[in-house]
Each structure stands twice: as structure tokens, then as C-alpha cells.
Amino acid sequence: MRILAAMSGGVDSAVAAARAVEAGHEVVGVHLALSRAGGTLRTGSRGCCTIEDAMDARRVADILGIPFYVWDFSERFRQDVVDDFIAEYQAGRTPNPCMRCNQHIKFAALLERGLELGYDAVCTGHYAKLVDGPDGRELHRASEAAKDQSYVLGVLTAEQLAHTYFPLGDTPSKALVRAEAERRGFSVAKKPDSYDICFIPDGDTRGWLADKVGEADGEVVDRSGAVVGTHHGAHAYTVGQRRGLQLGVPAPDGKPRFVLEVQPVTNTVVVGPKEALATAEIAGERFSWAGRAQSEGEFACEVQIRAHADPVPAQAWFVDGTVRVRPEHPFDGVAPGQTAVLYEGTRVIGQFTIDRTVSAVPVPESVGARS
Incomplete structure (x- = not known):
């Protein structure tokens, strides 16, 4: 060749x-x-x-x-x-x-x-x-x-x-x-392996983004909607993040809070307890198949949501141009924008960009559903 x-x-x-x-x-x-x-x-x-x-x-x-x-x-x-x-x-x-x-x-x-x-x-x-x-x-x-x-x-x-x-x-x-x-x-x-994001060689993603899109002060709220801190730009945060949160109000139980959702329209960051990161379902419309196209309907698979994460047994549905996945056990801290790769044993079936997540822990209506 x-x-x-x-x-x-x-x-x-x-x-x-x-x-x-x-x-x-x-x-x-x-x-x-x-x-x-x-x-x-x-x-x-x-x-x-x-x-x-x-x-x-x-x-x-x-x-x-x-x-x-x-x-x-x-x-x-x-x-x-x-x-x-x-x-x-x-x-x-x-x-x-x-x-x-x-x-x-x-x-x-x-x-x-x-x-x-x-x-x-x-x-x-x-x-x-x-x-x-x-x-x-x-x-x-x-x-x-x-x-x-x-x-x-x-x-x-x-x-x-x-x-x-x-x-x-x-x-x-x-x-x-x-x-x-x-x-x-x-x-x-x-020669050492390269790692992290190649176009941000110093590893400071937050600073790099601030330089590109600017900063805008906003609120950090808990799951009830109460303001517990401030930030300088919601774009600098991601679901599951713990470090770097400027919280002026401690949690009632004294436990650490984690980012549960980023709301760019209102420039708001929602935080809460670690157990609230549990995700019962993910879905997305931006998908591709690695080889044979998957026919519409339900199928069993394993799902991997990060490069170094363990695959999780799941049920998946491909219907009307949308892939939905429900893991056997809830995912921990899934962010919209991440990629879910579907496997059948060692074989890659395909992938989709996660557009929506469904929390395994109900979210108060004052905050809204994770999406």
C-alpha cells in the first residue's frame, strides 16, 4: 500500500x-x-x-x-x-x-x-x-x-x-x-509523552479561556437557588469540578460542594453535594457509527464517557436521530459536551456528543433540570 x-x-x-x-x-x-x-x-x-x-x-x-x-x-x-x-x-x-x-x-x-x-x-x-x-x-x-x-x-x-x-x-x-x-x-x-490540551501548553484552561472570551461576574447558587458565592465567568467551570469555587456560604452539612450545572445564558454556576452528580441517563443527536450503522431500536452495550474511564454496562436506544443511554449504575459527574463511546465487547460501535443528562437525584424546580 x-x-x-x-x-x-x-x-x-x-x-x-x-x-x-x-x-x-x-x-x-x-x-x-x-x-x-x-x-x-x-x-x-x-x-x-x-x-x-x-x-x-x-x-x-x-x-x-x-x-x-x-x-x-x-x-x-x-x-x-x-x-x-x-x-x-x-x-x-x-x-x-x-x-x-x-x-x-x-x-x-x-x-x-x-x-x-x-x-x-x-x-x-x-x-x-x-x-x-x-x-x-x-x-x-x-x-x-x-x-x-x-x-x-x-x-x-x-x-x-x-x-x-x-x-x-x-x-x-x-x-x-x-x-x-x-x-x-x-x-x-x-521523549516524554505529550498530555493535556496541546494548544494550552501551560495547562491553565481557565486563564486561556478568560483571555479568549473575557470575564463576566456571576452567581454561584445551590440546588435551591440560594446564592452561595460568585465567579468571574461561567465558561471557566465544568460539571464535577470541586477546586476553584469561590463560595462564601458553607454547606449545611459542612461537606464539599461540586459543580452540578453551568448555565451560560444567565452566567450561573449551580453547585451541590457529590451524590447529586449521579447521572441516570445521557442523550445526544451528534453521533457517528464506527463501521456498521446501528439500526433503530434498543441494544445492549458498554459505554465509556472519558478517555481513561472504565466502561459501564448499559442499555441504549437509537430512535429518530437521537441516541439515549441508561447505564446499569449511574455515571458520576457527566458534563454536556463530553463524548460517549459505545462498545460491544472490545469493538467500538460508535459515539455521540452528550447534549442532555438526567440526574439520578431530583433537582428542585427553582434551579431547573440539568441539560
């Missing part, structure tokens, strides 16, 4: 590209430039996509003897990932930018350009498996549960899965990948 290897400058994508070459494919390395200010997206192990990362990727490509290019996707990244991130927070939701990047950049923009240029597939260093099933290509969890990245790949469609290549899916540990990189003479063998 003719393969485009997406090379981030990290150890995983380097070894993935090397394995693609060893497998006999015609490989071209591509580094995606996602920021016009190339030196600003990495601080230690935070962030990515710097000039340093591009040079690390180029050195690997030189060792492998493959062509290497840097493609500028910064404008599309800004529109589809960064601007979307800001808009979601302004709407009181908590987005996952890694999902949007995979959906719109790595497996849409990159793959689209690759197919136009005559390539057959995009290769990445993600830890996930591809299995050819009776209904086409299937996406499955990786062999190493601790490194499994099938959750952030749940946005891939059947067409995209047909043109995707994950050489690391069967590797039992990250330590083996690093050892292989060292044997191959890659300077990235001991």
Missing part, C-alpha cells in the same frame, strides 16, 4: 512509521503544522506540534529513508478544533479537543488530501486494533488496556476505518515501543 505516516515527533508515531516501512509499504512521512506560531505549543511534556517536534520527526524519516513533508493545517485546526473548543465552553459544555482533532484533522483533512494524492491509508501511532469483520473494517481496543486509545478514535467512520493503519495495536506495552525506538537509533526513544 501507499501510506501517509502521520509523524507527530513522538515515539509512537516514529515506531508506527518504521513498522509500516518494514511491512513493505511505500511510506511518506507527514508532520502536521497546527499552529502559525510554531514554537508555542510545547512546555516540557505538555503540548505538541512545535518546530522541535517537526525536526524530531524529520530525523526519524531520514533514518528510515522515506520522504518527509510538513503540511500546514493550522487554519483548519483553528476553525474545527480551537474555535469549537471556545464555542462549546461558552455554551456551558465540556468538549474533548482530541476527539475533534481526530475527527476533523488527522482522519478527515489529512486522509482526504492523501486519497486525492493517490495514497491508500493514513498510518498513526494510536494504540487500537483494526479487524476485518463480516460487515467491513471494525475498530477494537488495543492489546494493552492501559494504553488503549480506541475511545478517542470512536469518531472514525466506516469509510475512514477502511483507509486507516494502526501498527501498534497488538503491542503489549509502551516500554516495548520505547525499546524498539532505541534499537532503531531514534532520538525520540526517551
Whole structure:
């Protein structure tokens, strides 16, 4: 196959590209430039996509003897990932930018350009498996549960899965990948993994958002509607948050309070006890299927609502363009805007963005239902 290897400058994508070459494919390395200010997206192990990362990727490509290019996707990244991130927070939701990047950049923009240029597939260093099933290509969890990245790949469609290549899916540990990189003479063998949000390398999401959308004082209320504190912008809070709440009135029982809801229209943050975070149902209209499309009706599945969360057995319904999920046991602290990925065993069925949640603990009418 003719393969485009997406090379981030990290150890995983380097070894993935090397394995693609060893497998006999015609490989071209591509580094995606996602920021016009190339030196600003990495601080230690935070962030990515710097000039340093591009040079690390180029050195690997030189060792492998493959062509290497840097493609500028910064404008599309800004529109589809960064601007979307800001808009979601302004709407009181908590987005996952890694999902949007995979959906719109790595497996849409990159793959689209690759197919136009005559390539057959995009290769990445993600830890996930591809299995050819009776209904086409299937996406499955990786062999190493601790490194499994099938959750952030749940946005891939059947067409995209047909043109995707994950050489690391069967590797039992990250330590083996690093050892292989060292044997191959890659300077990235001991490079730390990047984490957190790549375009907020200092990790200060609240400060970054305040700079982008400004601050506006508002009220923090409890579930009865009583004012218990103030804030400088509801967009800086997310469901389940405990730290950073400026509460002037202690809870009657003296226990900590958590964010239960963000109401952007009134710039209000609702707080309450931890048990009020229990969520009995989630639903959403923005969905996709990873392979075979799910027919309308009820089906059993497992649901994962965060990248490193445990899957939860559940019943799901797909009716009239809406996916609804009721877990066997309530979720803990689900925020609208998060992504729910549905599994059948190790196989990814599909995903949806959570638009609505139903609390397992009744909410007083003075506050309103979580949504």
C-alpha cells in the first residue's frame, strides 16, 4: 500500500512509521503544522506540534529513508478544533479537543488530501486494533488496556476505518515501543509523552479561556437557588469540578460542594453535594457509527464517557436521530459536551456528543433540570 505516516515527533508515531516501512509499504512521512506560531505549543511534556517536534520527526524519516513533508493545517485546526473548543465552553459544555482533532484533522483533512494524492491509508501511532469483520473494517481496543486509545478514535467512520493503519495495536506495552525506538537509533526513544490540551501548553484552561472570551461576574447558587458565592465567568467551570469555587456560604452539612450545572445564558454556576452528580441517563443527536450503522431500536452495550474511564454496562436506544443511554449504575459527574463511546465487547460501535443528562437525584424546580 501507499501510506501517509502521520509523524507527530513522538515515539509512537516514529515506531508506527518504521513498522509500516518494514511491512513493505511505500511510506511518506507527514508532520502536521497546527499552529502559525510554531514554537508555542510545547512546555516540557505538555503540548505538541512545535518546530522541535517537526525536526524530531524529520530525523526519524531520514533514518528510515522515506520522504518527509510538513503540511500546514493550522487554519483548519483553528476553525474545527480551537474555535469549537471556545464555542462549546461558552455554551456551558465540556468538549474533548482530541476527539475533534481526530475527527476533523488527522482522519478527515489529512486522509482526504492523501486519497486525492493517490495514497491508500493514513498510518498513526494510536494504540487500537483494526479487524476485518463480516460487515467491513471494525475498530477494537488495543492489546494493552492501559494504553488503549480506541475511545478517542470512536469518531472514525466506516469509510475512514477502511483507509486507516494502526501498527501498534497488538503491542503489549509502551516500554516495548520505547525499546524498539532505541534499537532503531531514534532520538525520540526517551521523549516524554505529550498530555493535556496541546494548544494550552501551560495547562491553565481557565486563564486561556478568560483571555479568549473575557470575564463576566456571576452567581454561584445551590440546588435551591440560594446564592452561595460568585465567579468571574461561567465558561471557566465544568460539571464535577470541586477546586476553584469561590463560595462564601458553607454547606449545611459542612461537606464539599461540586459543580452540578453551568448555565451560560444567565452566567450561573449551580453547585451541590457529590451524590447529586449521579447521572441516570445521557442523550445526544451528534453521533457517528464506527463501521456498521446501528439500526433503530434498543441494544445492549458498554459505554465509556472519558478517555481513561472504565466502561459501564448499559442499555441504549437509537430512535429518530437521537441516541439515549441508561447505564446499569449511574455515571458520576457527566458534563454536556463530553463524548460517549459505545462498545460491544472490545469493538467500538460508535459515539455521540452528550447534549442532555438526567440526574439520578431530583433537582428542585427553582434551579431547573440539568441539560
